[in-house]
Amino acid sequence: MADQNALFEFLLRMGDNSLILGHRVSEWCGHAPVLEEDIALANTALDLIGQTQMWLGLAGEVEGKGRTADDLAFLRDAWDFRNLLLCELPNGDFGRTLMRQFLYDAWSSIMLARLIGSSDPRVAEIAAKASKEVAYHVERSGDTVVGLGDGTEESHQRMQAALDYLWPYVGEMFDGDAVDTAMVKAGIAPDPASLREEYDALVGRVLTQATLTNPTDTFHHKGGRTGYMHTEHLGHLLTSMQWLQRAYPGATW
Amino acid sequence: MDQPSVDTIWDWLDQVPDPEIPVISLVDLGIIRDVRWEGDVLNVAVTPTYSGCPATTVIKFDIEAALRDRGIEKLVLTTQLSPPWTTDWLSDKGRAALEKFGIAPPSAKGEPDRCPNCGGTDLERTSQFGSTPCKALWRCRDCLEPFDYFKCI
Numbered sequence: 001m002a003d004q005n006a007l008f009e010f011l012l013r014m015g016d017n018s019l020i021l022g023h024r025v026s027e028w029c030g031h032a033p034v035l036e037e038d039i040a041l042a043n044t045a046l047d048l049i050g051q052t053q054m055w056l057g058l059a060g061e062v063e064g065k066g067r068t069a070d071d072l073a074f075l076r077d078a079w080d081f082r083n084l085l086l087c088e089l090p091n092g093d094f095g096r097t098l099m100r101q102f103l104y105d106a107w108s109s110i111m112l113a114r115l116i117g118s119s120d121p122r123v124a125e126i127a128a129k130a131s132k133e134v135a136y137h138v139e140r141s142g143d144t145v146v147g148l149g150d151g152t153e154e155s156h157q158r159m160q161a162a163l164d165y166l167w168p169y170v171g172e173m174f175d176g177d178a179v180d181t182a183m184v185k186a187g188i189a190p191d192p193a194s195l196r197e198e199y200d201a202l203v204g205r206v207l208t209q210a211t212l213t214n215p216t217d218t219f220h221h222k223g224g225r226t227g228y229m230h231t232e233h234l235g236h237l238l239t240s241m242q243w244l245q246r247a248y249p250g251a252t253w
Numbered sequence: 254m255d256q257p258s259v260d261t262i263w264d265w266l267d268q269v270p271d272p273e274i275p276v277i278s279l280v281d282l283g284i285i286r287d288v289r290w291e292g293d294v295l296n297v298a299v300t301p302t303y304s305g306c307p308a309t310t311v312i313k314f315d316i317e318a319a320l321r322d323r324g325i326e327k328l329v330l331t332t333q334l335s336p337p338w339t340t341d342w343l344s345d346k347g348r349a350a351l352e353k354f355g356i357a358p359p360s361a362k363g364e365p366d367r368c369p370n371c372g373g374t375d376l377e378r379t380s381q382f383g384s385t386p387c388k389a390l391w392r393c394r395d396c397l398e399p400f401d402y403f404k405c406i
């Protein structure tokens with residue numbers, strides 16, 4: 001049996017990615033430039049929160065201390081979160097939100113496809129469910145990146161700015177540590193670095209079509225998935241997301 | 254009362270409408286995966302359509318209410334993730350009801366076969382997402398009416 005602590009950490013990383021990005025995307029609700037985009041963003045956020053319930057639900061089960069997905073979402077502080085820094089970055093303009101979504105969806109679609117073959121049937125089951133939804137997300141975010149990148153002068157320039165801003169947060173997806181080594185050894189999850197080639201091919205194809213130039217700088221920020229150091233933005237996000245449970249502990253519908 | 258047969262329970266569940274698309278039943282939607290007696294406890298397994306579908310909670314509540322109304326006292330509802338729900342599980346009765354209601358049923362080619370309004374085939378997609386996670390927005394260029402398409406997953 002795999003090291004349960006490592007499995008718990010791995011599940012937090014999966015669940016926190018979808019939770020934090022899902023919350024970010026939900027901030028667009030009622031603010032998108034057109035109704036169709038508003039609905040699409042809300043639906044994407046909803047899928048991500050649904051996936052969170054599965055990942056964090058399993059994390060709580062594996063931890064064995066009786067914590068539910070809700071407990072993990074609403075009662076942890078910033079330093080206990082294990083999401084990629086990319087997911088917590090503020091939305092910026094619509095273009096940056098969609099670029100962030102595409103950079104994440106591309107990784108997520110590849111990761112989930114690998115996890116369908118996980119040695120842990122509970123992980124495989126969640127991945128099979130989530131990957132069907134993410135297939136839709138990546139198709140849409142990819143199309144939008146192409147539409148705006150290869151659009152007007154203004155939209156092109158904004159998408160290039162978004163890419164330049166977000167690219168230094170991509171590298172963290174492929175970092176590995178002792179948790180990943182334990183997951184690989186148990187056959188539960190792939191080595192993050194092994195996803196890079198497929199990722200670069202997919203992202204490269206879309207960016208080329210979008211007439212955008214991939215930054216060549218290889219520096220990347222890190223500290224999200226290990227919890228070592230988040231950006232200041234996460235705390236602000238949590239203040240809003242967790243407010244109700246903090247102000248009225250135990251409140252239910 | 255006598256223990257109702259599993260077939261009877263399926264019939265009852267076929268009378269519970271989907272909360273978001275009330276013209277089809279939960280059985281039509283294909284989300285009831287198993288109905289089974291274990292001793293005097295009725296077990297019903299439900300699979301979510303989309304993992305974040307907000308209707309899932311309402312659906313479970315509706316199932317429980319429908320079965321309790323008919324005298325089922327010991328009931329266990331479980332969520333079954335695997336195999337994941339697919340639109341192939343929509344019944345033919347459900348597909349016909351969808352189209353009659355104005356929602357194009359899912360098609361394996363990934364887009365609607367025809368306009369549910371006029372039957373026209375000159376169609377365009379206006380948005381990949383619709384009013385619920387399971388639908389996309391389309392428009393018919395023949396009658397110019399917008400319509401929902403039940404996405405194929």
Ligand SMILES: [Zn+2]
Pocket residue numbers: 368369370371372373393394395396397398
């Ligand atoms: Zn028509």
